[in-house]
Amino acid sequence: MEKEISQAVIRRMPRYYRYLGELLDAGVDRISSNELSSRMRVTASQIRQDLNNFGGFGQQGYGYNVRYLYDEIGKILGLDRTHNMIVVGVGNLGQAIANYVKFEKLGFCIVGLFDIDPSLRGKQVRGLFVQMLEELPAFLEDHTVEIAALTIPKENAEATAKQLQSLGIGAIWNFAHVDLDCVEGLVVENVHLSDSLMQLSYNIANHNDR
Amino acid sequence: MEKEISQAVIRRMPRYYRYLGELLDAGVDRISSNELSSRMRVTASQIRQDLNNFGGFGQQGYGYNVRYLYDEIGKILGLDRTHNMIVVGVGNLGQAIANYVKFEKLGFCIVGLFDIDPSLRGKQVRGLFVQMLEELPAFLEDHTVEIAALTIPKENAEATAKQLQSLGIGAIWNFAHVDLDCVEGLVVENVHLSDSLMQLSYNIANHNDR
DNA sequence: TAGATTGTTAATCGATTAACAATC
DNA sequence: TAGATTGTTAATCGATTAACAATC
Numbered sequence: 001m002e003k004e005i006s007q008a009v010i011r012r013m014p015r016y017y018r019y020l021g022e023l024l025d026a027g028v029d030r031i032s033s034n035e036l037s038s039r040m041r042v043t044a045s046q047i048r049q050d051l052n053n054f055g056g057f058g059q060q061g062y063g064y065n066v067r068y069l070y071d072e073i074g075k076i077l078g079l080d081r082t083h084n085m086i087v088v089g090v091g092n093l094g095q096a097i098a099n100y101v102k103f104e105k106l107g108f109c110i111v112g113l114f115d116i117d118p119s120l121r122g123k124q125v126r127g128l129f130v131q132m133l134e135e136l137p138a139f140l141e142d143h144t145v146e147i148a149a150l151t152i153p154k155e156n157a158e159a160t161a162k163q164l165q166s167l168g169i170g171a172i173w174n175f176a177h178v179d180l181d182c183v184e185g186l187v188v189e190n191v192h193l194s195d196s197l198m199q200l201s202y203n204i205a206n207h208n209d210r
Numbered sequence: 211m212e213k214e215i216s217q218a219v220i221r222r223m224p225r226y227y228r229y230l231g232e233l234l235d236a237g238v239d240r241i242s243s244n245e246l247s248s249r250m251r252v253t254a255s256q257i258r259q260d261l262n263n264f265g266g267f268g269q270q271g272y273g274y275n276v277r278y279l280y281d282e283i284g285k286i287l288g289l290d291r292t293h294n295m296i297v298v299g300v301g302n303l304g305q306a307i308a309n310y311v312k313f314e315k316l317g318f319c320i321v322g323l324f325d326i327d328p329s330l331r332g333k334q335v336r337g338l339f340v341q342m343l344e345e346l347p348a349f350l351e352d353h354t355v356e357i358a359a360l361t362i363p364k365e366n367a368e369a370t371a372k373q374l375q376s377l378g379i380g381a382i383w384n385f386a387h388v389d390l391d392c393v394e395g396l397v398v399e400n401v402h403l404s405d406s407l408m409q410l411s412y413n414i415a416n417h418n419d420r
Numbered sequence: 421t422a423g424a425t426t427g428t429t430a431a432t433c434g435a436t437t438a439a440c441a442a443t444c
Numbered sequence: 445t446a447g448a449t450t451g452t453t454a455a456t457c458g459a460t461t462a463a464c465a466a467t468c
Contacts, residue, residue, distance in 0.1 A: 189410035200399035
């Protein structure tokens, strides 16, 4: 790929995708960067800049075809194919993720649930039985898994991440309250809920929205 | 307040807080920006710049006292006091949040659970009974609530947010898959899980970690 | 005091916005 | 063709990094 695209841009792509999806549902079939900009409260310049990192999806004098742009952004984000995912750590949060239908619609397919707590063995969540983490290697012999949602306490997170990586799972959706950046070569996306809550708390005290 | 502090800085504060907490647990009682920088993989310059937005917490020739800095950042983030929170939408995610002990430790105290689904009425989660959203006004007569965690489908999110605001709840921790920026004066922190997953998906395909 | 390390100013880098020529 | 709106270059703004004087 020619030029590395910044995470600032990538972070905005799902938002474009969402707004375009809504336009699609509303039956709108074309939109200018200007109108999209006023709906999304970003500048039209930014929209055009962002999109042009990936290609010219619009047409002068016309704007953007909503369906086409929606699909193209979907492709950019890898939503044109299925991603198998397992949940490691079947506590409350792990179960919530396993039950979240939305992800499935986007192509993120939960194919297994794993934990180390023997008392969870055989528990069923949304049609899947909880398996022991030690069964994962066998499981991977006849399942392809791309992503592991890591919903375990921080104490075991790093060791578990390394273990998952050694089994060939290269991407971690990390809910544990630690950074996993010490694990080389792993693609990690952090969701630090308590960080988010603290940021909210700061903004309450200082009355700043973004 | 003299100068508005950017959200880029605010977003990093919880991370500092976390690393300092770990140092504290490890019995370290002082640290230089330089050593912290190599642990956290950010520049020492950035650490000093970030902290100096809020005041001079260090001492030349010595560095930072871990305990002191930890406490000060805690104050900045509003962790020196309790924040009452309700959960609106007691599905899987709402229940997971209600059960998450960590938040309590940080001073975010869940005092009520609300939903509009009558079949959930009386259901008990972590010692709290689910109440109907229409009971909220009465509930607020003898409870102070600062934050609402909004874990409901996107269709009702905006209307519900407005309703909460009219009842005096000024801060929303928003898990619904819409932006609530149309609601003026509300402090909103978004946790868009599917956005996060899409970003992960992009980074898998393009093998970039951050 | 000498050494270490901060707080802070200045320099650089990157991201956002503005402007406009290209073109549908 | 004239009008609209993109793609893209240039200008601005803000955030990060480097440097160093202040000072413990």
